[in-house]
Amino acid sequence: MEVFTLLGQGLLVAIQPGNLLFAGVGVLLGTLVGILPGISPSLTVALLLPITFKLDPTGSIIMFAGIYFGGMYGSSTTAILLNTPGEAASIATAIEGHKMAKAGRGGPALATAAIGSFVAGSIATIGICVLAPWLVEFAVQFGPWDYFALMVLAFITLSATFGDSVLRGVTSLALGLVLGLVGIDKLTGQSRLAFGVPALLDGISITTLAVGLFAMGETLYIASRFNGVQEKLEAVRGSLWMTKEDWKRSWKPWLRGIGLGFPIGALPAGGAEVPTLLSYTLERKLAVKPEEFGHGAIEGVAGPEAANNAAATGTLVPLLALGLPTSATAAMMLAGFQQYGLVPGPLLFITNADLVWGLIASFFVGNLMLLVLNLPLVGLWVKLLKVPQPWLYAGILVFAVMGTLAANPSPVELVMLVTFGIVGYLMRCWDYPVAPMIVGLILGPMAESQFRRALQISLGDELVFFKHASSATLLAIAFIALIAPLVFKNLRKFKGDDG
Amino acid sequence: MTQPEPSGPGWHALAAVAVLLFGLAVLIAFDVTGMAPSAAVGVGPTVAMKMVSGLLVILGVAHAVAAVRARAAHTGRQDHELEEVLQNRGALAWVLGGLLGMIAILQFGGGFILGSTWLFAATARAFGQPIGIKSPLIGFVLAAVVYAFFTLALTLTLPTGPLERLLG
Numbered sequence: 001m002e003v004f005t006l007l008g009q010g011l012l013v014a015i016q017p018g019n020l021l022f023a024g025v026g027v028l029l030g031t032l033v034g035i036l037p038g039i040s041p042s043l044t045v046a047l048l049l050p051i052t053f054k055l056d057p058t059g060s061i062i063m064f065a066g067i068y069f070g071g072m073y074g075s076s077t078t079a080i081l082l083n084t085p086g087e088a089a090s091i092a093t094a095i096e097g098h099k100m101a102k103a104g105r106g107g108p109a110l111a112t113a114a115i116g117s118f119v120a121g122s123i124a125t126i127g128i129c130v131l132a133p134w135l136v137e138f139a140v141q142f143g144p145w146d147y148f149a150l151m152v153l154a155f156i157t158l159s160a161t162f163g164d165s166v167l168r169g170v171t172s173l174a175l176g177l178v179l180g181l182v183g184i185d186k187l188t189g190q191s192r193l194a195f196g197v198p199a200l201l202d203g204i205s206i207t208t209l210a211v212g213l214f215a216m217g218e219t220l221y222i223a224s225r226f227n228g229v230q231e232k233l234e235a236v237r238g239s240l241w242m243t244k245e246d247w248k249r250s251w252k253p254w255l256r257g258i259g260l261g262f263p264i265g266a267l268p269a270g271g272a273e274v275p276t277l278l279s280y281t282l283e284r285k286l287a288v289k290p291e292e293f294g295h296g297a298i299e300g301v302a303g304p305e306a307a308n309n310a311a312a313t314g315t316l317v318p319l320l321a322l323g324l325p326t327s328a329t330a331a332m333m334l335a336g337f338q339q340y341g342l343v344p345g346p347l348l349f350i351t352n353a354d355l356v357w358g359l360i361a362s363f364f365v366g367n368l369m370l371l372v373l374n375l376p377l378v379g380l381w382v383k384l385l386k387v388p389q390p391w392l393y394a395g396i397l398v399f400a401v402m403g404t405l406a407a408n409p410s411p412v413e414l415v416m417l418v419t420f421g422i423v424g425y426l427m428r429c430w431d432y433p434v435a436p437m438i439v440g441l442i443l444g445p446m447a448e449s450q451f452r453r454a455l456q457i458s459l460g461d462e463l464v465f466f467k468h469a470s471s472a473t474l475l476a477i478a479f480i481a482l483i484a485p486l487v488f489k490n491l492r493k494f495k496g497d498d499g
Numbered sequence: 500m501t502q503p504e505p506s507g508p509g510w511h512a513l514a515a516v517a518v519l520l521f522g523l524a525v526l527i528a529f530d531v532t533g534m535a536p537s538a539a540v541g542v543g544p545t546v547a548m549k550m551v552s553g554l555l556v557i558l559g560v561a562h563a564v565a566a567v568r569a570r571a572a573h574t575g576r577q578d579h580e581l582e583e584v585l586q587n588r589g590a591l592a593w594v595l596g597g598l599l600g601m602i603a604i605l606q607f608g609g610g611f612i613l614g615s616t617w618l619f620a621a622t623a624r625a626f627g628q629p630i631g632i633k634s635p636l637i638g639f640v641l642a643a644v645v646y647a648f649f650t651l652a653l654t655l656t657l658p659t660g661p662l663e664r665l666l667g
């Protein structure tokens with residue numbers, strides 16, 4: 001198997017002491033920031049992006065992977081001990097996990113989450129090894145029309161199909177697309193929507209938008225709902241370790257979670273939210289002791305956590321093989337790649353094979369390190385959860401501003417950051433999803449360039465997208481994905497039931 | 500979308516978003532008219548702008564329709580939309596004041612540490628921590644450590660002021 005030779009070489013890259021250090025630091029920083037209440041993994045990546053500015057590409061991308069996994073783990077810890085899921089994908093974990101923590105079984109809940117994430121991450125990484133090269137081979141034959149259709153599909157699934165409201169999701173996407181237009185057009189050099197402001201000519205920075213929408217928006221929202229009461233933290237009591245019975249009850253949910261998470265994550269449908277909720281529902285149906293559900297059933301933590309991690313790893317398949325980000329976090333990863341002038345996609349596997357396989361291998365290393373570092377350090381992480389809210393949010397804002405300034409030290413950038421913060425706050429108030437906006441900003445310009453390339457090749461034939469069977473099929477699926485939630489309003493309901 | 504969802508935006512919000520979307524569409528259209536016609540072969544830079552502004556108009560109309568419906572469904576009932584958004588406005592003002600103050604401090608050459616100290620103290624105030632000695636002190640130490648780490652260890656540039664020049 002050629003793939004495993006490549007992976008072996010990648011492992012050699014990943015276990016170089018320097019890279020190992022980067023992975024370790026990434027995992028620690030990711031957990032450190034991700035564990036803070038209200039901070040999602042994508043925000044963790046956005047906040048920590050500036051730290052990797054000056055490192056070499058391989059090292060910083062590896063550190064990045066560590067931050068990503070660390071952030072996810074931190075998010076589930078918050079969900080279990082504080083009942084405040086940092087992201088939608090941790091909601092399922094919070095339901096049972098927090099009940100377990102209340103019943104004095106916080107240790108096993110954290111352990112099954114960590115070990116389940118490790119197993120899921122490892123198996124899903126093997127999934128990437130198998131799937132990505134195959135997809136790359138397939139993707140080499142893709143024409144620009146196929147890419148465009150694929151991006152349209154990603155837009156639709158992300159904004160319309162799985163959200164609460166098609167209208168609000170697509171609106172958020174459209175705002176992102178508008179921001180994506182700002183700046184100099186790469187083909188003609190004409191400036192668009194810059195209105196003579198020099199800082200706008202380079203376009204809107206993804207980091208600024210993400211930090212503004214997530215960090216500023218969230219802080220404003222929490223501040224506006226602040227009533228002076230600190231959320232109650234469940235102490236980790238009793239044994240930290242899983243009993244034999246816990247193991248017996250956990251391993252099947254892990255595997256089922258992976259089975260749900262990885263394929264859904266790898267599809268350009270995006271998001272770990274759907275597989276985690278599906279996994280939760282499935283475990284509740286299959287449970288040996290269904291009466292425990294709602295009162296702290298370990299299966300309800302093990303399954304969704306594995307699904308979450310497998311889905312997150314799965315989203316890296318379209319990201320690496322096609323350059324297609326299908327979640328907010330993947331969009332942040334893509335921003336990280338772009339920072340080094342690397343364009344993910346089939347070509348990257350050829351031009352930077354070392355880096356790609358080093359990154360994939362470092363997922364293994366990162367996951368292992370997560371397990372080794374985080375279970376023993378759980379006491380330390382719990383202390384972080386006790387940081388009083390004034391210091392916590394004040395610190396978050398200082399870091400957010402620092403990150404923006406480090407990337408682009410200009411007052412215009414800060415004004416944009418604050419504006420996005422207010423937009424993010426209003427979107428939270430009115431229940432508009434923010435992730436489509438970020439994906440719109442990053443994917444919009446990419447879709448545009450594929451669109452123009454397609455029309456150039458076809459000599460201006462607008463029907464080119466329908467003349468190729470592959471792109472026509474993708475567009476048809478996209479259309480169905482847009483219409484389906486309008487037709488089947490009940491699709492929304494299963495989320496309401498279980499979430 | 501005949502039934503207004505409890506968690507979703509009310510009719511004022513929907514109408515406001517509709518206005519915003521129409522405004523953006525007009526803004527883009529205005530920018531398109533100001534651009535020189537492209538001489539390049541193929542699709543020029545304005546096509547995507549037209550497509551996006553078209554999408555904005557469609558979404559604007561959809562919002563307007565939703566707003567009218569939501570309003571009809573709401574007649575006679577008291578609504579608290581503005582209060583929802585401006586809940587706890589003191590806290591909101593402190594956070595925004597912190598951010599704007601930071602921008603002003605940087606603009607007048609106060610430097611990163613001073614600006615961050617203000618931002619930290621103002622945000623902490625929004626979360627009920629009075630501005631005394633404690634919060635500016637924590638903010639100052641945090642900002643100084645962050646500044647030192649990022650400029651010395653990572654050689655990134657952060658705005659400098661009198662304090663930073665003392666350090667560096």
